[in-house]
Amino acid sequence: MAWFHTWFGLFVGFLLFAVFWMGTLTVFDKEFDRWMHPESRSIAGECCILSPNQLETVLLKAHELAPGSDNIRLRLPTERTPMTLIRIVEPDRTLKTYFIDPDTGKVVSNEHTLGGSGFFFPFHYKFNIAWNNVGYFLLGIAGLAMMALLISGIVIHRKLLAEFFLFRPNKHTVRSLLDLHNLSSVVALPFHFLITFTGLLIFFSIYFPWATLAAFDGDKAASQKAMSGFVNMPPSGFVEDAEQQLAALKSVPALVQAREMAWSQALGETARADSINIRNLGDSNATLEIRRVFPERSISMSTHADTMLLHTGELLHAHAPKPIKGFTHWINGLHFIQFDHTALRVLYVVGGLLGCIMIHTGFLFWLESRRIQHHKKKLPGFTVVQALTVGGTLGMMIATAAYLVANQLLPNHIESRATVETWAFYGVWVLSIVWAFVSAFRYKHLQNQAESHYSSQWLPPTVVFTALCALAWLLNQINTGGLVQAMAQGDMNSLAIDIGLMLMVASGVFTAHKLSVSATAKYAKPSEIGQCN
Amino acid sequence: MQLNLQLALAFSLLFFGLLLIALSQQAHCHHHRWAGRCNSIGLKSVGARRTTGIVALLLSATAMAAIEGLAFGLVLWVMAAAMLAAVLAWVLALSR
Numbered sequence: 053m054a055w056f057h058t059w060f061g062l063f064v065g066f067l068l069f070a071v072f073w074m075g076t077l078t079v080f081d082k083e084f085d086r087w088m089h090p091e092s093r094s095i096a097g098e099c100c101i102l103s104p105n106q107l108e109t110v111l112l113k114a115h116e117l118a119p120g121s122d123n124i125r126l127r128l129p130t131e132r133t134p135m136t137l138i139r140i141v142e143p144d145r146t147l148k149t150y151f152i153d154p155d156t157g158k159v160v161s162n163e164h165t166l167g168g169s170g171f172f173f174p175f176h177y178k179f180n181i182a183w184n185n186v187g188y189f190l191l192g193i194a195g196l197a198m199m200a201l202l203i204s205g206i207v208i209h210r211k212l213l214a215e216f217f218l219f220r221p222n223k224h225t226v227r228s229l230l231d232l233h234n235l236s237s238v239v240a241l242p243f244h245f246l247i248t249f250t251g252l253l254i255f256f257s258i259y260f261p262w263a264t265l266a267a268f269d270g271d272k273a274a275s276q277k278a279m280s281g282f283v284n285m286p287p288s289g290f291v292e293d294a295e296q297q298l299a300a301l302k303s304v305p306a307l308v309q310a311r312e313m314a315w316s317q318a319l320g321e322t323a324r325a326d327s328i329n330i331r332n333l334g335d336s337n338a339t340l341e342i343r344r345v346f347p348e349r350s351i352s353m354s355t356h357a358d359t360m361l362l363h364t365g366e367l368l369h370a371h372a373p374k375p376i377k378g379f380t381h382w383i384n385g386l387h388f389i390q391f392d393h394t395a396l397r398v399l400y401v402v403g404g405l406l407g408c409i410m411i412h413t414g415f416l417f418w419l420e421s422r423r424i425q426h427h428k429k430k431l432p433g434f435t436v437v438q439a440l441t442v443g444g445t446l447g448m449m450i451a452t453a454a455y456l457v458a459n460q461l462l463p464n465h466i467e468s469r470a471t472v473e474t475w476a477f478y479g480v481w482v483l484s485i486v487w488a489f490v491s492a493f494r495y496k497h498l499q500n501q502a503e504s505h506y507s508s509q510w511l512p513p514t515v516v517f518t519a520l521c522a523l524a525w526l527l528n529q530i531n532t533g534g535l536v537q538a539m540a541q542g543d544m545n546s547l548a549i550d551i552g553l554m555l556m557v558a559s560g561v562f563t564a565h566k567l568s569v570s571a572t573a574k575y576a577k578p579s580e581i582g583q584c585n
Numbered sequence: 586m587q588l589n590l591q592l593a594l595a596f597s598l599l600f601f602g603l604l605l606i607a608l609s610q611q612a613h614c615h616h617h618r619w620a621g622r623c624n625s626i627g628l629k630s631v632g633a634r635r636t637t638g639i640v641a642l643l644l645s646a647t648a649m650a651a652i653e654g655l656a657f658g659l660v661l662w663v664m665a666a667a668m669l670a671a672v673l674a675w676v677l678a679l680s681r
Contacts, residue, residue: 214610214611214612215610215612216607216610216670217603217606217607217610217612217613217670217673217677218610218612218674218678219675219677219678220678221679235671236671239666239667239670239674240667240671242663242667243663243664243667246663349654350656351656351660382656391657393657393661395661396657396660399661399664399665399667399668400664402664402667402668402671403664403667403668406667406671
């Protein structure tokens with residue numbers, strides 16, 4: 053078991069760190085969106101309920117933005133996204149996204165940054181690899197490995213309960229690292245299990261598509277209707293004229309209100325729609341889909357999805373998930389963490405960071421417990437794993453900070469701005485991995501002392517990460533007014549990211565100070581350290 | 586979630602329960618600061634500390650479930666327990 057835990061952890065750990073780090077950031081993805089896209093921070097008017105008139109204005113504006121489009125999707129405003137998000141599928145099937153402030157009528161494009169929900173989130177569940185679902189399968193492998201690692205970790209940690217609260221920072225490095233690895237694993241063990249298990253369940257239908265289809269005799273449309281309430285009405289071929297289309301759009305607010313009332317009566321509490329999808333607008337079989345994906349006081353996701361004929365208002369399908377699907381919605385909600393409970397989301401971030409610490413200290417323990425042995429036997433393993441650890445963990449954190457800095461520095465008008473931002477992330481990440489390898493091979497001749505390597509390998513990336521976080525924070529203060537402006541406007545979304553960056557800077561300064569003190573106090577300069585032969 | 590008196594009490598109970606369980610373990614049962622305080626309120630034996638700690642944990646879970654609803658309350662309890670346990674281990678380690 054120990055052998056399995058050590059070597060499986062070493063090979064899958066890099067994937068797992070990426071998943072945990074990006075997942076932790078994704079808990080506040082909408083807040084990152086607001087921070088990275090200041091034009092969408094508008095908090096004018098009452099947040100966050102659209103009146104029927106405002107909804108009509110938004111729909112007509114969406115139609116005006118793309119008159120030829122037959123598919124309009126709206127994500128209605130919430131406290132975390134105070135503007136209405138319009139997604140329009142153009143006739144050439146490209147997707148255009150805009151934000152509209154229903155109070156002021158201001159329309160802003162949502163395409164100059166991917167933000168948190170367009171970059172951190174897909175990185176978390178598919179490593180931004182879309183080709184042939186490879187990203188999803190890599191995640192599945194990582195998730196299964198994580199479950200196996202958790203179970204094997206419990207088996208090999210014989211004093212799990214007796215040493216539940218034990219951390220000995222003043223013991224030698226290997227002991228302290230193992231304590232920290234055990235502590236971050238054990239105290240958050242229910243979270244690690246829950247988040248891994250629910251993550252695996254979410255993509256069950258991608259990993260085993262035939263299992264779902266078998267229950268519906270291979271009928272994909274029937275399975276989608278039964279599971280998520282998705283109704284695909286084929287177009288009749290009869291084209292409605294422009295006036296009829298406008299009249300249909302104007303009828304939407306009343307239809308939405310009617311469905312909300314029906315839900316509220318069934319539940320005995322206020323229920324609001326949060327997304328609207330109009331398909332085949334120009335056709336007489338146009339459909340209106342009204343969803344309630346994120347209920348206010350519930351962990352579950354996707355509780356309601358009703359579809360009706362747009363031109364007649366006839367209800368085609370009112371989705372009532374079967375109990376097992378209802379349970380899946382609850383599981384999904386537990387993992388997606390989009391519920392209206394800020395304190396719990398902050399605790400999820402803490403859980404995610406404990407996961408990152410668990411993985412990172414696992415690597416460090418592997419390194420420190422083999423340092424002398426590998427040096428004596430002149431094995432390359434230590435140097436390679438150390439470089440990969442620096443690049444794969446701290447390198448990813450540096451790349452994330454660089455992504456935020458690039459977002460603040462790049463002018464809005466440059467072409468493919470969102471892509472340039474992502475290249476900043478990948479460029480910095482690759483550079484940090486290259487630096488880690490160069491540095492590891494440069495210092496590999498040093499004496500077998502932990503601190504001599506700390507000074508060469510861990511201090512510079514820590515300083516760079518801290519400096520980039522501070523720079524991102526500072527640039528936001530200069531560009532948008534930052535903390536003062538956010539507090540004046542009650543904009544808690546960007547305030548949360550500013551506070552997060554400040555905490556990262558504080559912890560970075562603390563860590564860098566500890567590293568530099570331990571390196572200079574106990575050991576001489578690298579040139580004065582003897583070489584091992 | 587609004588932090589009200591009941592919720593603050595539930596979090597305090599949770600921390601108190603974790604602290605008592607930590608002080609019932611071999612690594613911390615003779616802690617120079619906290620063990621003395623435990624003794625002064627009558628929780629001298631390992632068994633007494635452990636039992637009181639478990640009761641405090643159960644009470645805090647019940648309180649959170651009552652205040653926040655069963656689902657939110659229990660998830661909140663699990664996550665808060667993880668965070669407080671990590672903080673507690675850190676604090677106890679620094680003052681060992």
